[in-house]
Amino acid sequence: MALPVLSSSGVKFRRVLAHFPQELSLAFAYGSGVFRQEGASAGHGENNMLDFVFAVDDSVTWHMMNLLKNRSHYSFLKIFGPKQISNIQSYGAGIYYNTLVPCNGRMIKYGVISTDTLIDDLLHWKTLYVAGRLQKPVKILTQNENGKLQAALVSNLKSAVTAAFLMLPESFSEEDLYMQIAGLSYSGDFRMIIGEDRSKVQNIVKPNVPYFQKLYSNILQDCPQVVYKHHLGRLEIDKSPEGQFSQLMALPRSLQQKITSLVDPPGKNRDVEEILLQVAHDPDCGLVVHQGEVLQPFDQAVAMRDGPVPFQREMPTRSAAGPAHAPGESPILNNINRAELSNLEVKYNYMEDSTIQKVDPEWSINSAGMWLTVTGINLATSRAETCSLQLPGTPS
Known part of the structure; x- marks a missing residue:
């Protein structure tokens, strides 16, 4: 056929x-x-x-x-x-x-x-x-x-x-x-x-x-x-x-x-x-x-009139935040192999780092099992809701 x-x-x-x-x-x-x-x-x-x-x-x-x-x-x-x-x-x-x-x-x-x-x-x-x-x-x-x-x-x-x-x-x-x-x-x-x-x-x-x-x-x-x-x-x-x-x-x-x-x-x-x-x-x-x-691979080798233009795409792509940045909005730039793509309407919002201001209560008996209330700034942006404490005299 x-x-x-x-x-x-x-x-x-x-x-x-x-x-x-x-x-x-x-x-x-x-x-x-x-x-x-x-x-x-x-x-x-x-x-x-x-x-x-x-x-x-x-x-x-x-x-x-x-x-x-x-x-x-x-x-x-x-x-x-x-x-x-x-x-x-x-x-x-x-x-x-x-x-x-x-x-x-x-x-x-x-x-x-x-x-x-x-x-x-x-x-x-x-x-x-x-x-x-x-x-x-x-x-x-x-x-x-x-x-x-x-x-x-x-x-x-x-x-x-x-x-x-x-x-x-x-x-x-x-x-x-x-x-x-x-x-x-x-x-x-x-x-x-x-x-x-x-x-x-x-x-x-x-x-x-x-x-x-x-x-x-x-x-x-x-x-x-x-x-x-x-x-x-x-x-x-x-x-x-x-x-x-x-x-x-x-x-x-x-x-x-x-x-x-x-x-x-x-x-x-x-x-x-x-x-x-x-x-x-x-x-x-x-x-x-x-x-x-x-996830299908998609590769292309193209020769244009003004020279060869290699182009390659592999899915999925991966995004990563940049280094330390002042708080505020920042444009997103995607690098797909050698291509750079941006969408100015989409912004990444950098926030202040999380800061712990107070832990209540401030002391406890050794038997543990007590609930702690942690007060601070931007705690909701933390990647994990865990708290690690070190008692005096214990190894770090």
Whole structure:
């Protein structure tokens, strides 16, 4: 089963494709320049950058041919040649982007990924970077007869449905399902907290439900664990421990590993099947799967026109208060690897240190067991409500 080619005209996209070497196993266009998003004006998409991904069997050869045709698309890295560019491509999510490229009167960006790397991401969700894009409607421009790639594309869609089932209730709408699927690749993404529209998933799904149906209707109709009431737009799934265990065992390897690392105590080293069986019986099974999805690694190596821009995200992030600071409000600065993110509306409030002013009573007999009343300033900010006393003549 190949991904369905969407019905809208692809002439303008294929004209762009004609500028590039044709040795492609898969090429697709995606994003707001291709599919309308909720809240966007009718002509808004015509001005958006067009986004493309090209999968190639031999990255070195493809970059060599592209350098001959489109040398200006590359940053200064072009002086190092196709082999070095391919080496850079292998880092992170295994995709190399040229961006801000003028083509046929539009600005485009395009990523190049090896076919083997793409297949690995589709099957195992190692980064979910390209696999996540292919869980949402895209415009397929060309696809060769690579059987392993075609099977991996379908497997990625089935995995998205399975993961969504685990995080949804027993009965839900078709739109709920597509919202859950579209949100998979955004789980834990700091861009959804700072700098991006938090309703992005809803904006993607609502105007494009028919395209999601083209992607997933056959999978839903063939799935033995769901009752698909297509005419009502409703679904019912098996939420028994047995049903959930079957779904957990069908998840991509990377997500299974994240779930087991959340559940299995360090050093216990239980079998994955045993751990997933435990999760299947957990009333919060869906929450555990969601937490595992949030912990998905997300790495990217991008080459921009003005130079290479390495970018990496690993979840969860950790916040720590700074050194001694005068009392009062202070802005929060998040350092995510080498990136610095701030939200000026959110403040951290530094307070005076806790000070004990009085302990009552001031003396007691040796038998202890007496209640003490401690009076002071900012005691509520103490990290622990304990008091340690040292009696005269006792070791510290």
